[in-house]
Amino acid sequence: MSISGLQVISILNKIASVIEENKSYLCELDAAIGDGDHGINMNKGFIAIKDKLKDNNGGDIGEILKKTGMALVSNVGGASGPLYGTAFMKAAGEVNGKENIDIEDFIKILEAALGGIMMRGKAEIGEKTMIDAIAPAINAMKEALKGGLAPIDILKASKDASIQGVEYTKTIIATKGRASYLGERSIGHQDAGATSSYLILNTIYEQVKGIKEGMV
Amino acid sequence: MVGIVIISHSSKVAEGVKELALQMVDDVLIVAAGGTKNNELGTDIEKIILAIKQVYSEDGVAILFDLGSAYMNAQMAIETLPAQMQKKVEILDAALVEGAIVVAVESSSGKNLIEIQEAVKGQCLHKIR
Numbered sequence: 001m002s003i004s005g006l007q008v009i010s011i012l013n014k015i016a017s018v019i020e021e022n023k024s025y026l027c028e029l030d031a032a033i034g035d036g037d038h039g040i041n042m043n044k045g046f047i048a049i050k051d052k053l054k055d056n057n058g059g060d061i062g063e064i065l066k067k068t069g070m071a072l073v074s075n076v077g078g079a080s081g082p083l084y085g086t087a088f089m090k091a092a093g094e095v096n097g098k099e100n101i102d103i104e105d106f107i108k109i110l111e112a113a114l115g116g117i118m119m120r121g122k123a124e125i126g127e128k129t130m131i132d133a134i135a136p137a138i139n140a141m142k143e144a145l146k147g148g149l150a151p152i153d154i155l156k157a158s159k160d161a162s163i164q165g166v167e168y169t170k171t172i173i174a175t176k177g178r179a180s181y182l183g184e185r186s187i188g189h190q191d192a193g194a195t196s197s198y199l200i201l202n203t204i205y206e207q208v209k210g211i212k213e214g215m216v
Numbered sequence: 217m218v219g220i221v222i223i224s225h226s227s228k229v230a231e232g233v234k235e236l237a238l239q240m241v242d243d244v245l246i247v248a249a250g251g252t253k254n255n256e257l258g259t260d261i262e263k264i265i266l267a268i269k270q271v272y273s274e275d276g277v278a279i280l281f282d283l284g285s286a287y288m289n290a291q292m293a294i295e296t297l298p299a300q301m302q303k304k305v306e307i308l309d310a311a312l313v314e315g316a317i318v319v320a321v322e323s324s325s326g327k328n329l330i331e332i333q334e335a336v337k338g339q340c341l342h343k344i345r
Binding site: 081 | 225251256258259261262284285288289291292345
């Protein structure tokens with residue numbers, strides 16, 4: 001199955017709603033070990049994305065993702081702006097000019113996004129960041145693809161691995177970002193950035209499932 | 217003269233650092249880029265781009281910053297500049313207040329960007345890894 005540009009926009013709009021619904025939750029997670037603005041900042045960014053994409057005809061998915069990235073860079077005050085912004089802009093480069101994308105394109109998109117986040121944040125796996133939710137998701141998708149699973153089950157594998165990654169962030173010390181100033185006190189708390197990454201991946205799964213079942 | 221940009225999550229911090237530096241030497245090109253566009257806590261790429269352009273000359277620009285996302289937004293701001301400008305804008309890893317004073321004094325005495333980078337090494341906080 002493939003996903004069209006207009007469906008990508010519809011998924012991004014749904015992600016915006018999910019971020020809005022979880023605005024306070026993300027702020028609470030962030031406030032425990034950071035500066036407490038992750039939900040507010042992400043919500044600001046996704047409101048800008050909805051506005052930037054409202055008249056887009058969906059003809060070029062690369063362009064859609066690039067605009068998404070730029071909206072995040074310009075409208076999010078915290079670290080998630082440059083990080084997610086770079087992620088979407090790097091992702092855009094993988095699907096320039098494409099009207100439709102399939103599951104293999106999506107894996108490439110996520111890999112480029114992760115590469116962008118790691119480059120911008122100079123971070124690795126195991127530092128209690130969004131990387132801990134995204135990297136396992138990519139690995140799970142690649143394995144699922146190799147195992148011959150259907151695209152929707154590959155997406156399910158990504159969100160399942162991602163939530164496990166979020167759980168893992170509770171067990172480790174933050175060594176990047178504002179939480180790193182708290183050292184061992186950061187243990188026991190889940191990372192807000194990893195959580196928003198999971199929310200994004202889970203929404204993509206839910207929406208594609210809906211499209212497949214003819215509900216969206 | 218090397219221009220100076222002060223980036224902080226707080227516009228008050230950025231303005232205060234600029235004030236302290238100007239108290240030492242009042243003839244430097246220094247501009248504060250603090251807070252977001254709605255004047256909330258955070259950093260803003262457009263404010264940073266504007267600030268760099270305000271103090272830019274062939275002599276270059278030194279950027280000082282406070283915390284994580286300030287550095288990332290400074291990098292992204294530089295990436296939007298034309299290639300010849302990019303080469304002359306440096307983000308310095310230094311304690312914000314002390315670093316700003318060192319950079320201001322050096323810039324005021326006509327030091328170039330390389331000499332300024334060398335002079336501020338004593339204030340390095342290893343924020344850029």
